[in-house]
Amino acid sequence: xxxxxxxxxPIGGKILQAGNAQEYTTGEWRNEKPVLDKSKCINCLFxxxxxxxxxxxxxxxxxxxxxxxxxxxxxxxxxxxxxxxxAMQKEEK
Amino acid sequence: MSKILPLTGDHAAxxxxxxxNPDVVAAYPITPATEIVxxxxxxxxxxxxxxEMVPVESEHSxxxxxxxxxxxxxxxxxxxxxxxxxxxxxxxxxxxxxRLPIIMHCVNRALSAPINIHGDHSDGMGARDxxxxxxxxxxxxxxxxxxxxxxxxxxxxxxxxxxMVNQDGFIxxxxxxxxxxxxxxxxxxxxxxxxxxxxxxxxxxxxTFGPIDLQDYYFEHKFQQAQAMRDSKKRIVELFAExxxxxxxxxxxxxxxxxxxxxxxILALSSTCGTTRVxxxxxxxxxxxxxxxxxxxxxxxxMDEVAAACKNLKALAVLDRADTCSGEGGAVFGDVCxxxxxxxxxxxxxxxxxxxxxxRDIDEAQIKNIFNELVDIAKTGQVKTVLNYSGVRI
Numbered sequence: 308x309x310x311x312x313x314x315x316x317p318i319g320g321k322i323l324q325a326g327n328a329q330e331y332t333t334g335e336w337r338n339e340k341p342v343l344d345k346s347k348c349i350n351c352l353f354x355x356x357x358x359x360x361x362x363x364x365x366x367x368x369x370x371x372x373x374x375x376x377x378x379x380x381x382x383x384x385x386x387x388x389x390x391x392x393x394a395m396q397k398e399e400k
Numbered sequence: 401m402s403k404i405l406p407l408t409g410d411h412a413a414x415x416x417x418x419x420x421n422p423d424v425v426a427a428y429p430i431t432p433a434t435e436i437v438x439x440x441x442x443x444x445x446x447x448x449x450x451x452e453m454v455p456v457e458s459e460h461s462x463x464x465x466x467x468x469x470x471x472x473x474x475x476x477x478x479x480x481x482x483x484x485x486x487x488x489x490x491x492x493x494x495x496x497x498x499r500l501p502i503i504m505h506c507v508n509r510a511l512s513a514p515i516n517i518h519g520d521h522s523d524g525m526g527a528r529d530x531x532x533x534x535x536x537x538x539x540x541x542x543x544x545x546x547x548x549x550x551x552x553x554x555x556x557x558x559x560x561x562x563x564m565v566n567q568d569g570f571i572x573x574x575x576x577x578x579x580x581x582x583x584x585x586x587x588x589x590x591x592x593x594x595x596x597x598x599x600x601x602x603x604x605x606x607x608t609f610g611p612i613d614l615q616d617y618y619f620e621h622k623f624q625q626a627q628a629m630r631d632s633k634k635r636i637v638e639l640f641a642e643x644x645x646x647x648x649x650x651x652x653x654x655x656x657x658x659x660x661x662x663x664x665x666i667l668a669l670s671s672t673c674g675t676t677r678v679x680x681x682x683x684x685x686x687x688x689x690x691x692x693x694x695x696x697x698x699x700x701x702x703m704d705e706v707a708a709a710c711k712n713l714k715a716l717a718v719l720d721r722a723d724t725c726s727g728e729g730g731a732v733f734g735d736v737c738x739x740x741x742x743x744x745x746x747x748x749x750x751x752x753x754x755x756x757x758x759x760r761d762i763d764e765a766q767i768k769n770i771f772n773e774l775v776d777i778a779k780t781g782q783v784k785t786v787l788n789y790s791g792v793r794i
Contacts (some may be wrong), residue, residue: 320609
């Protein structure tokens with residue numbers, strides 16, 4: 308991302324664009340990533356409820372995967388899963 | 401027809417606030433600023449201003465409430481002193497860093513310990529690096545006028561910085577003087593309607609205030625803020641021209657008294673300038689070419705103006721009503737020396753006097769002694785001691 312100069316920034320550190328935190332790919336911080344075993348998933352959505360970064364994708368009531376651009380790999384989803392169908396896999400860097 | 405009212409410095413401040421009629425005042429009373437908060441509360445209670453008065457539980461909360469109010473997009477004011485200003489500390493930086501045009505009356509008082517309620521500049525001088533514009537007032541008339549002027553400075557679109565209007569605790573804040581008032585309607589017109597730029601409560605144009613700002617952008621934002629302070633000097637001069645037209649006064653960043661041909665001069669801030677002016681008059685009658693330099697706007701520091709005022713002097717004394725405890729002298733002296741060293745070819749011999757701490761009186765005799773020393777320095781060009789104290793039993 309190209310960095311702006313002082314005179315091109317809004318004053319006082321204000322951010323004028325709503326929702327621009329989405330552009331900040333916190334997924335880069337991750338050491339371990341959650342991987343879903345769909346065959347065991349009962350779609351209880353505990354992972355979706357507990358995810359602190361809203362990074363669990365759900366479509367029509369069913370878990371479909373993770374937003375790896377923003378998932379920080381905290382592992383809460385795997386911990387909370389009653390069926391233990393989310394595994395935390397080491398990221399290869 | 402403009403009236404002359406008998407007002408203390410504190411009441412002069414609250415009268416200017418009544419005429420400005422700010423949207424929000426969040427304040428906590430503390431001696432010697434109590435009467436500003438008290439009398440302005442009465443003004444609001446009596447329906448003479450339609451300000452939202454927020455009686456907070458501490459000064460930290462007062463400045464926090466001011467930050468919130470100002471960010472929301474309304475004209476915001478407060479008042480404090482000493483420990484109150486100290487308790488506001490972290491939020492003072494936030495107000496300036498977020499570029500919020502808050503106006504504060506600061507009634508200068510000593511800082512604890514030992515506890516003392518009287519006037520010195522320890523509080524204001526301590527806050528000199530917070531990013532607030534600082535104006536120091538000599539008397540109640542100036543407090544009243546600078547209180548009104550400060551609104552235009554803070555809210556100028558190219559400035560957008562908070563402004564602290566300082567007056568001396570008790571000496572100015574509690575002494576009654578005749579203060580010549582402007583008409584309410586004229587003040588209303590001069591300060592105008594506050595039109596905020598990118599406020600927090602503009603729901604159609606959402607704005608994030610106060611996000612975390614790390615290695616990639618913090619420096620740029622701080623540079624921007626520092627540049628706004630540097631640029632504000634020019635804007636303040638323009639606004640003084642407008643205010644002078646409005647008021648018939650001759651306000652400048654730096655006031656020079658009998659400096660045209662002065663060989664020796666005292667540089668000071670606030671009420672001490674009144675006493676110094678009397679001594680200058682006496683010395684002039686004796687044929688001694690004495691003068692006085694008064695710094696009205698201390699932040700931004702009027703570097704060029706101070707250097708120019710000192711250019712032809714043979715000796716200069718800078719008076720500081722606060723000790724930095726740095727092992728060296730006061731804050732004003734340091735800044736004045738920086739100006740002379742950087743901008744003047746001829747380095748005028750300069751001495752520093754720390755005086756009047758904890759409200760200790762400074763009288764004509766003390767000022768005369770300082771001028772006498774300047775006469776010697778002007779003759780010999782020799783400075784015995786750079787840092788001196790006046791009026792303390794050592």
